[in-house]
Amino acid sequence: MRIEDKVKLGYENLVKVDNKKDVKKDAKSADVKTEKHDRVEISDDRKKVENLKQKVKEASDIRQEKIDQIKKKIESGTYDVSGKKVAEKIVNLAIDNLF
Structure with a gap:
């Protein structure tokens, strides 16, 4: 060697x-x-956001005050609808639905 x-x-x-x-x-x-073990914690802020989202989902889309105002105007004959505004709304909705 x-x-x-x-x-x-x-x-x-x-x-x-x-x-x-x-x-x-x-x-x-x-x-x-x-x-070691994996662990997930949800912050209080995240919980608040989730609660707010749930409340929004549960909320009604109907604004009763606005409906009552319009009904009163229609009944009294003072509700004036602009044809131009109606046409603009229809066109805008049609465009939004295309895209």
Whole structure:
């Protein structure tokens, strides 16, 4: 056996020892990692937003005050409808429905 072979063997033994140490460290860190658990927390602000969304969904789309005002104007004969405004609304709705 030559000196070079002894040096190589010494280096290989050092590498094996270091690898064994790394394996032990990895095993310990793996144990630590398995102890952790995932957890989700919803902030109070997010809960408030969800509650507000639910209230909006439950709210009525009908504005009763506006309906009552228009009914009174129709009954009294003072409700004036502009043909131009009606036509603009119809065209705008048609355009919105296209896109």
